[in-house]
Amino acid sequence: xxxxxxxxxxxxxxxxxxxxxxxxxxxxxxxxxxxxxxxxxxxxxxxxxxxxxxxxxxxxxxxxxxxxxxxxxxxxxxxxxxxxxxxxxxxxxxxxxxxxxxxxxxxxxxxxxxxxxxxxxxxxxxxxxxxxxxxxxxxxxxxxxxxxxxxxxxxxxxxxxxxxxxxxxxxxxxxxxxxxxxxxxxxxxxxxxxxxxxxxxxxxxxxxxxxxxxxxxxxxxxxxxxxxxxxxxxxxxxxxxxxxxxxxxxxxxxxxxxxxxxxxxxxxxxxxxxxxxxxxxxxxxxxxxxxxxxxxxxxxxxxxxxxxxxxxxxxxxxxxxxxxxxxxxxxxxxxxxxxxxxxxxxxxxxxxxxxxxxxxxxxxxxxxxxxxxxxxxxxxxxxxxxxxxxxxxxxxxxxxxxxxxxxxxxxxxxxxxxxxxxxxxxxxxxxxxxxxxxxxxxxxxxxxxxxxxxxxxxxxxxxxxxxxxxxxxxxxxxxxxxxxxxxxxxxxxxxxxxxxx
Amino acid sequence: xxxxxxxxxxxxxxxxxxxxxxxxxxxxxxxxxxxxxxxxxxxxxxxxxxxxxxxxxxxxxxxxxxxxxxxxxxxxxxxxxxxxxxxxxxxxxxxxxxxxxxxxxxxxxxxxxxxxxxxxxxxxxxxxxxxxxxxxxxxxxxxxxxxxxxxxxxxxxxxxxxxxxxxxxxxxxxxxxxxxxxxxxxxxxxxxxxxxxxxxxxxxxxxxxxxxxxxxxxxxxxxxxxxxxxxxxxxxxxxxxxxxxxxxxxxxxxxxxxxxxxxxxxxxxxxxxxxxxxxxxxxxxxxxxxxxxxxxxxxxxxxxxxxxxxxxxxxxxxxxxxxxxxxxxxxxxxxxxxxxxxxxxxxxxxxxxxxxxxxxxxxxxxxxxxxxxxxxxxxxxxxxxxxxxxxxxxxxxxxxxxxxxxxxxxxxxxxxxxxxxxxxxxxxxxxxxxxxxxxxxxxxxxxxxxxxxxxxxxx
Ligand SMILES: Cc1ncc(COP(=O)(O)O)c(C=O)c1O
Numbered sequence: 001x002x003x004x005x006x007x008x009x010x011x012x013x014x015x016x017x018x019x020x021x022x023x024x025x026x027x028x029x030x031x032x033x034x035x036x037x038x039x040x041x042x043x044x045x046x047x048x049x050x051x052x053x054x055x056x057x058x059x060x061x062x063x064x065x066x067x068x069x070x071x072x073x074x075x076x077x078x079x080x081x082x083x084x085x086x087x088x089x090x091x092x093x094x095x096x097x098x099x100x101x102x103x104x105x106x107x108x109x110x111x112x113x114x115x116x117x118x119x120x121x122x123x124x125x126x127x128x129x130x131x132x133x134x135x136x137x138x139x140x141x142x143x144x145x146x147x148x149x150x151x152x153x154x155x156x157x158x159x160x161x162x163x164x165x166x167x168x169x170x171x172x173x174x175x176x177x178x179x180x181x182x183x184x185x186x187x188x189x190x191x192x193x194x195x196x197x198x199x200x201x202x203x204x205x206x207x208x209x210x211x212x213x214x215x216x217x218x219x220x221x222x223x224x225x226x227x228x229x230x231x232x233x234x235x236x237x238x239x240x241x242x243x244x245x246x247x248x249x250x251x252x253x254x255x256x257x258x259x260x261x262x263x264x265x266x267x268x269x270x271x272x273x274x275x276x277x278x279x280x281x282x283x284x285x286x287x288x289x290x291x292x293x294x295x296x297x298x299x300x301x302x303x304x305x306x307x308x309x310x311x312x313x314x315x316x317x318x319x320x321x322x323x324x325x326x327x328x329x330x331x332x333x334x335x336x337x338x339x340x341x342x343x344x345x346x347x348x349x350x351x352x353x354x355x356x357x358x359x360x361x362x363x364x365x366x367x368x369x370x371x372x373x374x375x376x377x378x379x380x381x382x383x384x385x386x387x388x389x390x391x392x393x394x395x396x397x398x399x400x401x402x403x404x405x406x407x408x409x410x411x412x413x414x415x416x417x418x419x420x421x422x423x424x425x426x427x428x429x430x431x432x433x434x435x436x437x438x439x440x441x442x443x444x445x446x447x448x449x450x451x452x453x454x455x456x457x458x459x460x461x462x463x464x465x466x467x468x469x470x471x472x473x474x475x476x477x478x479x480x481x482x483x484x485x486x487x488x489x490x491x492x493x494x495x496x497x498x499x500x501x
Numbered sequence: 502x503x504x505x506x507x508x509x510x511x512x513x514x515x516x517x518x519x520x521x522x523x524x525x526x527x528x529x530x531x532x533x534x535x536x537x538x539x540x541x542x543x544x545x546x547x548x549x550x551x552x553x554x555x556x557x558x559x560x561x562x563x564x565x566x567x568x569x570x571x572x573x574x575x576x577x578x579x580x581x582x583x584x585x586x587x588x589x590x591x592x593x594x595x596x597x598x599x600x601x602x603x604x605x606x607x608x609x610x611x612x613x614x615x616x617x618x619x620x621x622x623x624x625x626x627x628x629x630x631x632x633x634x635x636x637x638x639x640x641x642x643x644x645x646x647x648x649x650x651x652x653x654x655x656x657x658x659x660x661x662x663x664x665x666x667x668x669x670x671x672x673x674x675x676x677x678x679x680x681x682x683x684x685x686x687x688x689x690x691x692x693x694x695x696x697x698x699x700x701x702x703x704x705x706x707x708x709x710x711x712x713x714x715x716x717x718x719x720x721x722x723x724x725x726x727x728x729x730x731x732x733x734x735x736x737x738x739x740x741x742x743x744x745x746x747x748x749x750x751x752x753x754x755x756x757x758x759x760x761x762x763x764x765x766x767x768x769x770x771x772x773x774x775x776x777x778x779x780x781x782x783x784x785x786x787x788x789x790x791x792x793x794x795x796x797x798x799x800x801x802x803x804x805x806x807x808x809x810x811x812x813x814x815x816x817x818x819x820x821x822x823x824x825x826x827x828x829x830x831x832x833x834x835x836x837x838x839x840x841x842x843x844x845x846x847x848x849x850x851x852x853x854x855x856x857x858x859x860x861x862x863x864x865x866x867x868x869x870x871x872x873x874x875x876x877x878x879x880x881x882x883x884x885x886x887x888x889x890x891x892x893x894x895x896x897x898x899x900x901x902x903x904x905x906x907x908x909x910x911x912x913x914x915x916x917x918x919x920x921x922x923x924x925x926x927x928x929x930x931x932x933x934x935x936x937x938x939x940x941x942x943x944x945x946x947x948x949x950x951x952x953x954x955x956x957x958x959x960x
Contacts, residue, residue, distance in 0.1 A: 016609065016806045019617050019844050029586075030850035032857050036934040037864035042856070045863050046882050050720050052750045056624040058848045066844050067586060073614060074595035078607035081594035090600050094505045098550050100592060103772075106568035107561025113774030114574050114911050115565060119903065122563030123773050136543050148636035148775070149830040151817070159678050187817035187827035191647060192678040196822040234531040264542045265529060271536045281830060289834025290611035291601035291794060292634070293776030309674075325915070332674035336577060336639040336667040336763065337774025349557055353503035355547025364525045365506045371528055372516040379519065393520075393528055421607055429603075432818070447505045450512045476802070481606040483807040488605075491799035491811040495788065497630060498620040 011076065011482040019069050020499045023059035029066055057501040076482040077290065078426050084452050086373075088397045088429035088441025089182065089230055091260045091282035093362075096353070099285070099346035108345050113337035117322045123341065124321035128313050130348045131297075137259075137359070138276045138299035139269025145297045145339040146309045150257055151184035152334060153277025153296030154224070156309060158192035159331045160275055160300065161222045161251045163307040167329065172221035172250070178207055180231055180433045185224045185255060194221060201435060205390040206235035209244070216248045226255040227271065228262070230433040230441065231390055232370065232397035242272025251275060251304070259283045260445070261367055261396035264360030274301045280340075284347035295343035307331050311338065365446035366396040373444050373453045374398050380461035385409060386416075389436040396445075400428075402438030409464065410471040413438040416463060418485065419477035423459040502547025567771065570903070571936050575886045575927020576716070576911040577638060577665050578774065579744070579766045582931055583838075584845050587768045591838050601794070601830065605809045606801075611833060612808035615796035618840040625743055625843075626760040627751025628782040632793035634836040635828060638763025641779030642668040642740050643675040644792045644826060645759045646708060648783075649736040650681055651790055651825055655707030658683045659735070661693040661726075663715025666916040668740055672710065681707065691719040691879020691888070699729050708736040713752065714745060716916075717888040718925065719881035727756030743767050743780065743839075745884040747855030759783045768842025769835050778832035778839060789815060792826030794833075854930060858885040862928045865937045869926065872941055874948035878913075878923055886927040888913065888920070891944075893951035895922040901947035902940075909944055 042051070061069075078085075085092035103109065111123055131143035147153040158175065165172050175194040177185045180201055189196045197215050200208040206229070216223075223245045228234045235241065245252045254273040260283045268276045280286045281294035288294070300308065310330040311323035323338070354362060371393055377383065377400075385405035388398055402413035411419075417427035417440075429441040444453055467474050478484060508516070513525070522528060529537075548556070567580040574580075590596065595610060602608030615633040622631035635641045642665075646658060658676060660669055662685050673683050686697045693711065702709070709730040714720050727737040739752045741762040752760040765777035783791060789812060797811030817824040846854060866887045869875050878888035891898055895912045902909045913923030926940075 012803075012805065016613060016808070018613065018620075019840075020620060023848075028847045028850055029845045030584075030847060030854070032850065032853045033930055033933070035857055035860050037860050037937075039860055040863055042859075045859050046720065046748060046884065049724075050722075050750055050882065051748055052627075052746075052754070055848055055852055056621075056747065056751075058621060058624065058846065058851055059844050060848050061844060063586060063845065066841065067589070069844075070590045070614075070841060071593070073610040074590070074593045075610065076608075076613070077595040077599050077610035078604070079595045080598035080600075085600070087600055087603070092600060095598055096503075096505060098553060100597075102554060102557040102561075104588075105558060105561040107558075107564040107566050109770040109772055110566040110568045110580065111564045111773040112567060112572060112574045112580065112771050112908075113578055114576050115773075115908075116899065116903075119565035120773065122560035125563070126557075126560050133544055139538075148640065148832075149828075151827040151829045152636060152640070155675070155678075155827060159674065162678060182829075183817035183819070183821045183824065184827045184829050186822035187820070187824040190822045190824070191675075191827050193680055234529075236531045236533055239533060239535060262532070265538060266532045266536050267538055270538065279830075287597045287834075288600045288830070289832075290596055290599045290608070290614075290837070291833030292831040293778075293833075293835055294830040295776075331677075333667055333670040334640065334643075334674055335671055335775075336637050336665070340775035341773035342770075342776050345557065349553050352545065352548055352556060353550070353553050355502050356542035356544040358502050358504060358547040359542060359544070361504070361506060364528075365508050367528050368508065368513070368516055368520075368525055371520045371522075375516075375519040375521070393522070393530065395528075395531075417604070418606065421604065426607065427604060447507075449507045450516060478606050482609050483606055483801040483805050485802045486605050486807045486809050487799045487801070488809050488811070491797040491809050492814075495795075495811055496798040497616070497788075497795055497811065498623045499616070501620070501624070 009480060018499055019059045020501060022065060022069060023061055025060055027060045027062050029063035083424055084448060084456055085426040086428050086442050086444050087426060088443040089257055091445055093285055093445040094447035095285050095287040099349050102349050103342050103345040121321055124313055126348055127344055128315060128321055130344050133351045134278055134297055135299055137263055139267030140276060140299040140301055142305040143297055143299045144308045145344060146334055147296035147298060148335055148340055149294040149296045150277055150279040151188060153298045154184055154188040155191060156298050156334055157253050157275040157277060158188055160304050160307050163331050164304055165221055172219055174220050176215060176220055176223040180229050180435050182230060205231040205233045206237055207241055209237060212244055216244050218248050220248055220250045222251045222253050224253040224255060226258050228258045228395035231399050232394040233390055234395055238271045257282060261363055263363040264356060265363055274304055280343050280347040285350050286343040286346050293340055293343060295340040309334050362446045369444040369446060369448060369453060370394050370396050370398055376453060376457040380457045382460055382464060385464050397441060397443035399436050400440040401436050402440060406438055409467040411467045411474040413440055415474040419463045419474040421478040422480050425456060503550060570906050570908050572908040573910045573926045573940060574908050576925055577763050578771055579927055579929050580771060580931055581766055581929045583768055583770055586845055587838050587841050590841050591834055596834060596837055602810060609807060612796045614837050616808050618836045621840050621843045622780045622782050625746045626782040627753025628760055629785050630788045631782040632791050632795050634832040635779040635781050635793050636832060637775055637777050637779045639665060639668040639671040641761035641781050643671045645738045645761050646672050646676055648787060648790055649708035650679055653707045655705055656681060657705045658708050659701045659706050660685050660710040662688050663693050664710050664712045664740060665716050691717050691881040692721050693726055698726055702730060702733045704733055706733055706735045708738050710738045712740040714884055717879060718883045718886035719879055723755035731756055745855055747851045764839050767839040769838050776832055776835055778835035790825045793828050793831055857930055858928055862887060865928055868937055868941045872945045874952060875944060878920060886925060888923055888925050891922040891924055891948055893948045895924055897951050898947040901950060902943045905943045907940055907943045909940055
């Protein structure tokens with residue numbers, strides 16, 4: 001295909017029409033049940049001054065048309081069930097269908113969160129079991145399932161750190177995080193009222209220990225770290241890092257987004273971390289839903305435990321479960337009710353399906369797949385233009401730099417990513433981590449076959465070959481997607497973020 | 502043990518050879534010996550699919566869900582009917598399994614859904630800008646507080662005691678981090694005490710927080726309360742139940758700057774409290790400080806209409822420590838359920854449902870008020886939930902009703918010690934007149950039995 005090919009696909013010919021534009025006065029889907037009680041005048045029940053005078057302009061549309069609208073829209077998405085999705089740091093592993101089935105059981109799906117715990121024993125036991133499993137995987141004794149996502153777990157963790165220091169009569173002001181950290185780490189630091197201090201990386205992609213020693217003082221509340229980090233590298237100095245951080249009385253926080261590399265192999269608690277968050281929507285395969293829901297439980301050490309969000313689940317002598325709200329040192333709630341239970345059901349089903357052996361195997365294959373893909377890319381001759389940023393064995397993901405490609409072939413990482421769409425792949429994470437110029441962060445996950453990895457490596461090689469001949473092709477890609485490159489500047493300059501009605 | 506990997510022994514050998522190592526073990530050589538687990542995880546052995554299903558089914562069977570009893574429990578999450586259409590759409594792989602739409606060319610479905618969702622929320626709230634969802638109701642209140650703190654930096658928040666207890670507690674937790682204090686204004690006759698409200702306000706107050714209807718089900722005079730707060734330059738934040746917004750004056754017309762709320766009633770199942778979604782809408786002035794994803798309309802390079810994530814310079818992945826929020830993963834799938842549900846209800850249906858709830862709630866309130874030992878906790882207008890006070894220990898009454906297959910409501914005592922035997926009763930379209938009559942009977946029997954018990958013990 002060339003850039004001058006002007007034939008359009010059927011999807012491209014169909015211009016986007018919103019559900020509001022399909023609305024026609026008088027059409028409807030919902031038919032309400034009868035008002036089976038004596039009707040009283042509206043004014044008597046709700047004085048006019050409290051009532052709206054103009055209806056919310058929701059669409060007027062029949063059920064078949066709503067159905068078709070959203071089904072057609074769905075086909076304008078790329079999804080994991082259809083294709084390879086090596087989006088680094090996101091762990092796009094297969095989402096087992098069983099999980100949807102068990103989450104939808106009415107005993108889960110229609111269970112009210114305020115149900116008396118005596119009549120929700122199955123749910124509490126499930127949560128308890130999940131807590132115990134996550135505790136064992138983290139190597140830390142206590143778990144709270146409450147946070148709703150990774151970044152929410154981070155906020156919980158930093159607030160826990162604050163409570164811990166304050167309980168000892170200390171007011172610390174700074175939190176350390178490396179330059180490779182995910183954006184949620186520094187953003188969390190600010191939201192929790194701390195000042196961020198950035199740590200440099202060393203030549204191997206780990207923490208620069210001298211920089212850490214220079215910055216670790218008794219004003220530091222916490223160091224937030226991902227290990228393996230966002231370069232896909234395990235920091236071999238982790239014990240020394242923990243010693244330095246604990247030496248100044250600070251806590252060590254583990255961003256668990258990359259746990260998929262080390263399940264059953266190495267535990268954050270054993271590395272010296274005090275607080276860990278899990279992303280159930282990554283390592284434990286809660287489907288990502290196009291941007292959520294997720295779930296971000298935290299595990300903590302004994303010294304942090306008194307401050308955990310409340311309520312906590314407790315098991316009585318008789319084996320029954322309850323919520324304990326009486327937690328005077330708790331940082332309090334971070335959200336309503338007890339967390340994203342539907343995600344707990346799925347991730348618990350996953351852990352029970354795989355067991356100890358299966359979780360370890362998942363991590364082993366995730367790491368094998370990543371290293372194999374990296375080797376395969378080298379073999380395909382890609383390294384000249386897309387060298388790996390740190391030439392070591394990687395863990396579950398690795399970072400390539402598109403800088404030589406940009407220089408030599410005249411196409412940027414963005415162009416490569418867009419061209420991959422034409423080849424039927426979701427691109428890796430691009431331009432993250434920030435440390436690497438023109439970065440591509442590639443995470444294949446354990447659920448992909450060798451054949452898929454081979455084909456992906458070949459596709460990258462093909463694109464580079466094509467770019468050598470004519471870089472214009474990639475520069476204007478994609479060609480086959482429902483829409484082509486979109487004008488993001490225009491969207492930001494004159495924001496149209498709702499339909500005018 | 503189940504497995505979702507596919508590496509055969511031959512594959513493994515070939516792959517290791519390609520990498521240039523002899524064993525999988527070797528791939529982990531960067532991990533120091535001292536921090537390796539060196540033993541299997543102490544977890545139950547893996548199970549086959551049927552075994553996992555049976556285990557999960559057995560756990561689910563030990564819960565009493567709204568499928569098993571006639572439930573009048575609400576308190577922010579409601580047992581509305583979720584149409585089959587919603588299930589069918591949200592379980593489609595194309596919506597269920599993608600990540601956040603970082604590549605808009607292959608995410609137009611999800612992005613357009615966000616745009617449509619933002620439009621619906623804007624219509625409901627009467628406010629021009631909406632994001633594409635935050636986690637859930639109470640954390641949306643917390644997020645609104647942070648937006649207020651970024652906007653004016655004043656040291657104090659004022660909350661109505663009518664705000665959901667979880668929202669108040671979440672706000673406290675989060676605001677402690679950035680050092681804003683939270684003062685509470687009590688209720689009088691079921692609604693925010695107007696005098697205490699006025700007295701609590703001064704130029705130190707960065708934001709005020711109300712709920713409509715409030716936790717006791719009462720409709721607040723939002724306009725009046727907002728007007729007082731605005732005189733002091735405070736940002737007015739209101740948590741709304743989305744369902745009654747079919748009838749109630751939208752917060753945007755009442756002087757509210759930021760409207761948030763729990764989205765669960767809109768097409769999301771109860772799920773023991775989550776996942777659902779939090780909605781977040783605001784006046785135009787807050788657009789560039791909003792938390793979360795926002796989808797915007799644009800065109801592609803051939804001029805086709807399309808949608809992208811926009812105004813990303815607010816967000817953590819661009820601005821890091823200067824971001825206006827740390828939120829990343831939110832609740833896109835649940836927001837999809839919300840917009841499909843609202844489209845299914847449609848313009849008229851949404852209002853009809855609101856009116857049905859209003860009528861049934863009025864009927865139930867009147868019916869219960871006639872039960873011996875049951876009194877109304879307040880007389881304010883209510884739209885879908887109301888509070889009563891029992892002349893008997895509420896927890897015991899709930900136990901007795903449970904034996905009759907009825908869950909009469911949410912006990913208020915823990916959150917509102919001033920109403921030790923208060924009961925919050927919620928209606929949905931699934932609770933018919935016959936159900937309400939059964940509730941009245943059951944409550945009558947249970948309260949009477951408890952009062953007799955008291956007499957016996959006393960005698
Ligand atoms: C390294 C890292 N940390 C934190 C997060 C934030 O997690 P969440 O999106 O669940 O809030 C992510 C998610 O992309 C991540 O990759």
